[in-house]
Amino acid sequence: MTFPPSLYRAGHQAFALLLLLALCLGVGFLGSLVTGPAVESWYPTLTLPSWRPPDAAFPIVWTTLYVLMAVSAWLVWRKRPFAEVRDALILFAVQLGANLAWSFLFFGLRSPLLGLLDILLLDLLLVAMIVVFWRHDRLAAAMNLPYLVWVLFATALNLWIVFEN
Numbered sequence: 593m594t595f596p597p598s599l600y601r602a603g604h605q606a607f608a609l610l611l612l613l614a615l616c617l618g619v620g621f622l623g624s625l626v627t628g629p630a631v632e633s634w635y636p637t638l639t640l641p642s643w644r645p646p647d648a649a650f651p652i653v654w655t656t657l658y659v660l661m662a663v664s665a666w667l668v669w670r671k672r673p674f675a676e677v678r679d680a681l682i683l684f685a686v687q688l689g690a691n692l693a694w695s696f697l698f699f700g701l702r703s704p705l706l707g708l709l710d711i712l713l714l715d716l717l718l719v720a721m722i723v724v725f726w727r728h729d730r731l732a733a734a735m736n737l738p739y740l741v742w743v744l745f746a747t748a749l750n751l752w753i754v755f756e757n
Contacts, residue, residue, distance in 0.1 A: 605666075605670055608666055608669055608670070609662070609663070609666045612662040612663075612665050612666050612669075613659065613662040613663075615662065615688070616658040616659070616661045616662040616665075616688065617655070617658050617659070617662070619658065619688055619691060619692045620654050620655065620658045622692060622695075623691075623692055623694075623695030623696075624651070624695075626695050626696055626699045626700035627695050627699045630699035630700070630702065631647060631699070634699070634702050635699070638704075638753055638756075638757050639753075639756040639757050640753065641749065641752050641753075641756075644749055653742060656738075657738060657739045657742060660735045660736065660738065660739060661684075661688070661735075661736065661739060663732075663735060664725060664729075664731075664732040664733070664735040664736055665681060665684045665732070667729045667731060667732035667735075668680050668681065668684075668725055668728045668729050668732045669681060671728050671729045671732075672728060676728075677728055679724065680721070680724045680725055680727075680728055683717065683720060683721045683724055684721055684725075686717060687714060687717035687718055687721050690710055690713055690714040690717055691714060693710050694707055694710045694711050694714060697709075697710050698710075698711075698750065704750060704753045704754045704757060705754055707750050708747075708750045708751060708754050711743065711746060711747045711750050712747065714743055715740075715743060715744060715747055718736065718739065718740045718743055719740065721736065722736050722737070722740060
């Protein structure tokens, strides 16, 4: 059975969106595998600032941000032929890798210093990604601004922890 081109495109786009959602939420899940145990055992032993958010805020915020990331990448992907957005999507994938690496460095290895080095790289990657996304789809770029703000806040928190511990 063959589908009319419009249905095929709609199905193809829906599949791409679901794949990106699975990828981003999967990164969050993988990070939680090392974060969860450390939040229970090691993290409370650190000297932490009074201005840190409550632990319950993190999964809510991160789930929202991962969904926004996935939708923004999907908007870029569907905007133009793949060859024209390849660099933007590669940058998206690299920042997602740096995002995941942070959990393993900070919580898995219990190294706030390595986490700080990674999150500083992530800050730069996010700014670059937003600039590149802006060239393809302004809504996609704007959807990553909350992510950038949250990561900059996390950078300040990580920096504070490095200097106080």
